[in-house]
Every structure is written in C-alpha cells, then in structure tokens.
Amino acid sequence: MRAIPLLLLLLGLSWCISRAADDFKLEEGFTLLVGKDLSGWTLRKYSDKSGKPEDLDGKAEAAGKRYIVTEGGMLKIDPKVKGDMIIETKKTFAGDVTLRFQFKGDAECNNDLLFRGQKFDINVKALKIKENDWHDLEINIKGDTMQYILDKQVVKSAKVKPEGTVFGIRAEFGGIEIRHLRVSGGK
Numbered sequence: 001m002r003a004i005p006l007l008l009l010l011l012g013l014s015w016c017i018s019r020a021a022d023d024f025k026l027e028e029g030f031t032l033l034v035g036k037d038l039s040g041w042t043l044r045k046y047s048d049k050s051g052k053p054e055d056l057d058g059k060a061e062a063a064g065k066r067y068i069v070t071e072g073g074m075l076k077i078d079p080k081v082k083g084d085m086i087i088e089t090k091k092t093f094a095g096d097v098t099l100r101f102q103f104k105g106d107a108e109c110n111n112d113l114l115f116r117g118q119k120f121d122i123n124v125k126a127l128k129i130k131e132n133d134w135h136d137l138e139i140n141i142k143g144d145t146m147q148y149i150l151d152k153q154v155v156k157s158a159k160v161k162p163e164g165t166v167f168g169i170r171a172e173f174g175g176i177e178i179r180h181l182r183v184s185g186g187k
Contacts, residue, residue, distance in 0.1 A: 030100070030182040033089060033167075034075050038062060040091065046084045046170055053088065062087065066171050072179075077111055079175035086114070086170040093186030094164030099139040101181040107131045108174030115139060115167045116160040120148050122176060127155065134179075 026032065033040065037060045042053035056062050060069045066081040099115070103122060109131070110123040120139075124131045127150065138149040141160060148156040164186065169178070 024180050030184045033181045041087045046086045075178040077171045077176045086168045088166040088168040092164035095187045097141050097186035098184045102134045102179050104134050104177045106175040109176050110173040112170035116165050118158050
C-alpha cells in the first residue's frame with residue numbers, strides 16, 4: 001500500500017519536470033524561424049546550387065517527409081528517408097546576428113548548418129555529446145567573428161564577412177530534432 005503514494009508522487013514530479021522543460025518563452029528581440037510549418041524556407045538538393053529551390057510556404061513536410069514540422073513547431077529530419085537535401089531561409093541575415101535552438105541527435109546524426117560561408121557539423125560522435133539528449137546551440141556573429149556555442153561552451157570560431165546569407169540546415173545522415181529555432185538581429 002505504501003507504494004501507491006510513492007508512485008503518485010513520482011508521477012507528479014515527472015509531470016512537473018516535463019512541463020518545465022516545455023515552457024519555452026521567446027526572448028525579447030528574437031523571432032521564431034519555424035512555426036506551424038516551413039513558411040519562409042525553401043528546399044533544394046544539396047548538390048544543385050544553381051537549380052530553382054522549391055518554396056515551402058504553408059508546408060509542414062518536405063522532400064518526401066525528410067523534413068517534418070510537428071504540431072508544436074519542432075523540425076525533424078527523418079533518417080529513414082534518404083536524400084542529401086537542404087532547407088534554407090528565404091531571408092538573408094547580414095551584420096550582427098544570433099541564432100539559437102535546441103537539438104537532439106540520434107547516434108548516427110551528422111547533419112550540417114550552413115551560414116555565412118561556414119559549415120558546422122552536428123555530429124553527435126565528433127562533438128562527444130550524449131545522443132538523444134537535448135543540447136543548446138547558439139551561433140553568434142559580432143563584426144567579423146562567428147562563434148558556435150554548444151551547451152555554453154565555444155566549440156568553433158571563424159572569421160566571416162558582414163554580407164548576408166541565408167541560413168541552411170542540411171539533411172545528410174542520421175536523425176535530428178530541432179526546437180525553438182529563433183533569430184535576433186541580422187539586417
């Protein structure tokens with residue numbers, strides 16, 4: 001009989017913890033880049049840089065469900081659907097800019113972020129991070145310096161030009177979930 005109150009207490013605590021993890025509040029000055037669908041994004045084969053990209057406005061999935069936006073605004077790359085694809089923002093971001101999001105990659109996750117002429121591999125093994133766990137990533141550009149900050153640690157720095165580019169997410173290998181993708185700044 002003593003097990004029932006303990007079980008109820010544990011269930012209540014786990015519910016509170018899961019609620020707290022999902023209580024995201026958008027910071028002042030930031031704009032979400034993924035909402036209920038992929039509006040504001042385009043799709044193309046990664047190797048086809050000169051081809052006309054597909055407009056994704058109003059679509060919650062792309063590339064045969066390689067990219068899927070869930071009801072809560074989470075972007076998922078499905079590893080079972082093959083194809084070296086990239087989605088890119090329609091908007092270019094110049095000057096000082098900050099991109100933030102959380103991601104969870106599976107054991108085979110090796111997908112890329114492309115921005116301002118730089119490529120960043122989200123590779124769970126190479127980054128030595130726990131698979132299927134949420135991690136915070138920030139891309140911060142001030143002046144000509146770009147920093148990738150993973151779980152509050154700078155993991156890569158690079159020099160970049162102030163000219164604007166689109167932001168791209170390449171589906172290469174493995175699965176990844178991205179939530180709360182947001183941007184601040186960028187003329």
